[in-house]
Amino acid sequence: MELGIFSMMKRHGKSKEMVQKPENICDNDGLTEVPDTGGNTADVIIVGAGVAGAALAYTLAKDGRRVHVLERDLSEPDRIVGEVLHPGGYLKLVELGLEDCVEGIEAQRVSGYVFYLDGKNIRLDYPLGKFDSNVKGNSFHNGRFIQRMRNKASFLPNVKLEQGTVTSLLKTQGTVNGVQYKTKGGHAMTAYAPLTVVCDGCFSNLRRELCNPKHFPFNLTLYVQIKVPSCFVALVLENVDLPYANHAHVFIADPSPVMFYSISNTKIRCLVDVPGEKVPSISNGEMTKYLKTVVAPQIPQELYNAFVAAVDSGNIRTMPNKTMRAEPKATPGALLLGDALNMRHPLTGGGMTVALTDIVLLRDLLRPLHNLNDAYKHLQRFYTLRKASWFDFQRSKYELIFRNNNKSWLIIFLFYLQPMSFTLNTLASVVYKIFCTSSDPTSQELRSVCFDYMSLGRMFADGPMSIFSGLDQRPVALFVQGASLGVYIAVRLLLPFPSPKRLWQTAKLIPVSVVVAYFFYCRCSFKWHN
Numbered sequence: 125m126e127l128g129i130f131s132m133m134k135r136h137g138k139s140k141e142m143v144q145k146p147e148n149i150c151d152n153d154g155l156t157e158v159p160d161t162g163g164n165t166a167d168v169i170i171v172g173a174g175v176a177g178a179a180l181a182y183t184l185a186k187d188g189r190r191v192h193v194l195e196r197d198l199s200e201p202d203r204i205v206g207e208v209l210h211p212g213g214y215l216k217l218v219e220l221g222l223e224d225c226v227e228g229i230e231a232q233r234v235s236g237y238v239f240y241l242d243g244k245n246i247r248l249d250y251p252l253g254k255f256d257s258n259v260k261g262n263s264f265h266n267g268r269f270i271q272r273m274r275n276k277a278s279f280l281p282n283v284k285l286e287q288g289t290v291t292s293l294l295k296t297q298g299t300v301n302g303v304q305y306k307t308k309g310g311h312a313m314t315a316y317a318p319l320t321v322v323c324d325g326c327f328s329n330l331r332r333e334l335c336n337p338k339h340f341p342f343n344l345t346l347y348v349q350i351k352v353p354s355c356f357v358a359l360v361l362e363n364v365d366l367p368y369a370n371h372a373h374v375f376i377a378d379p380s381p382v383m384f385y386s387i388s389n390t391k392i393r394c395l396v397d398v399p400g401e402k403v404p405s406i407s408n409g410e411m412t413k414y415l416k417t418v419v420a421p422q423i424p425q426e427l428y429n430a431f432v433a434a435v436d437s438g439n440i441r442t443m444p445n446k447t448m449r450a451e452p453k454a455t456p457g458a459l460l461l462g463d464a465l466n467m468r469h470p471l472t473g474g475g476m477t478v479a480l481t482d483i484v485l486l487r488d489l490l491r492p493l494h495n496l497n498d499a500y501k502h503l504q505r506f507y508t509l510r511k512a513s514w515f516d517f518q519r520s521k522y523e524l525i526f527r528n529n530n531k532s533w534l535i536i537f538l539f540y541l542q543p544m545s546f547t548l549n550t551l552a553s554v555v556y557k558i559f560c561t562s563s564d565p566t567s568q569e570l571r572s573v574c575f576d577y578m579s580l581g582r583m584f585a586d587g588p589m590s591i592f593s594g595l596d597q598r599p600v601a602l603f604v605q606g607a608s609l610g611v612y613i614a615v616r617l618l619l620p621f622p623s624p625k626r627l628w629q630t631a632k633l634i635p636v637s638v639v640v641a642y643f644f645y646c647r648c649s650f651k652w653h654n
């Protein structure tokens with residue numbers, strides 16, 4: 125499938141063989157050394173047309189760039205990832221001009237979440253009071269959404285969307301200047317551009333080449349540290365309604381949460397979190413047994429029959445939930461984006477919101493550049509600023525502060541900057557930790573305290589939901605919530621009389637509850653100059 129100006133060129137006798145394969149190719153640290161042919165066929169090569177790649181292709185092409193997208197499989201994806209887009213992510217879609225991609229795909233409005241614990245539930249709506257009525261959360265088939273974005277991008281005349289699997293990055297004197305790829309027909313090809321953006325998702329093969337190596341004992345070198353705290357087991361429920369329409373439902377179950385949300389007019393997705401890297405085997409029936417004996421008894425009556433029917437249908441799929449801090453190595457000519465760059469636990473559904481926010485940032489950084497050969501400085505800045513967006517802040521002041529090594533950056537970071545990746549990544553780690561059972565009674569107590577805290581409503585519900593939905597990206601919002609939770613714990617446990625047992629519980633709980641502050645501290649210690 126090839127569309128746009130490139131296919132027109134092809135019709136007029138110019139094939140993609142326009143760029144000759146260089147003669148002296150040799151491997152060097154996973155990168156392939158090639159002479160500079162100067163024969164760029166595009167301004168930007170994008171590897172992968174998933175959420176990040178397709179949205180970026182459209183965005184850069186709208187800014188007049190010639191974009192060559194290479195996607196391994198252009199048919200509609202059928203995956204269990206990226207099905208809930210929070211309002212914060214939707215606002216980014218609007219900024220990119222892609223909001224119509226959630227139309228015509230049976231996307232369901234999501235107005236908020238309902239959390240269940242020990243037979244009680246609380247409904248928390250997205251705090252959308254300040255926004256237009258069209259701002260909303262959405263849930264949908266991920267494949268339909270991606271296909272809409274791919275189509276929208278490929279209609280632009282300066283986008284070439286081609287099916288091909290990128291096998292390596294090409295470089296000249298340390299600068300990435302293109303990619304080597306295999307076409308659908310299995311032919312090895314090369315493509316050149318001053319900028320290559322790697323968006324090949326959570327199983328990225330190319331990220332290793334663009335990340336800082338980590339050195340471990342016994343001469344072990346890892347390029348990225350990926351953790352798999354749990355896996356999602358996915359089912360589709362049919363012919364049933366969720367107890368609360370237009371809400372995602374999270375059951376804080378034992379040993380870990382179970383989620384339900386609509387993905388079309390008739391289908392409900394169920395994601396069962398199974399802690400650890402391994403899930404019970406589907407083939408020998410262990411999975412069915414696990415779902416029926418461990419999970420089903422915790423599912424409320426309204427959904428129970430549909431849940432068991434979904435298990436019996438045998439349509440059970442699994443996916444590892446990976447987490448990975450962004451540890452990119454600023455490389456001239458190349459950039460990582462989306463899950464290839466950074467991953468967080470998907471329980472809070474923040475991945476697409478972070479990716480779309482990063483695209484807005486990248487677009488704005490590249491916009492003033494006529495020639496992407498000069499993009500290196502801006503790519504470095506992208507990695508720094510995605511953790512601390514600069515648009516609410518004057519760049520000159522920002523740079524001055526760093527140059528002078530002035531510690532007042534912390535205050536600026538807390539109050540003024542809006543780093544979506546920071547807040548959503550932190551929230552995802554904290555929420556997942558709190559919602560999982562452990563044998564430690566302190567953590568069980570923490571779950572119920574957090575639940576009761578959110579049940580207080582008003583700012584105690586709106587605060588966490590603003591962060592959760594990507595509407596409030598300020599680190600200070602996280603900090604305030606962490607601190608206020610700490611105070612709530614102390615008040616709840618120490619009143620009316622602070623018995624020795626209660627004092628001991630509080631002493632144990634507060635440090636745990638202020639896990640938010642802990643994560644906050646850890647993440648504040650990142651390097652500003654990657």
Ligand SMILES: Cc1cc2nc3c(=O)[nH]c(=O)nc-3n(C[C@H](O)[C@H](O)[C@H](O)COP(=O)(O)OP(=O)(O)OC[C@H]3O[C@@H](n4cnc5c(N)ncnc54)[C@H](O)[C@@H]3O)c2cc1C
Nearest residue numbers: 172174175176196205206207208290325462463473475476
């Ligand atoms: C179980 C699960 C549930 C999730 N649920 C949500 C959710 O509800 N909401 C949310 O916001 N986020 C969710 N996420 C995270 C979200 O899916 C990701 O953040 C998002 O899909 C990242 O987009 P991406 O473009 O980086 O990767 P992808 O969307 O995975 O796209 C990568 C693309 O690259 C292509 N590709 C790979 N290798 C190559 C190659 N060598 N050459 C060419 N093409 C290649 C692939 O075919 C694919 O099309 C979930 C994640 C998981 C694991």
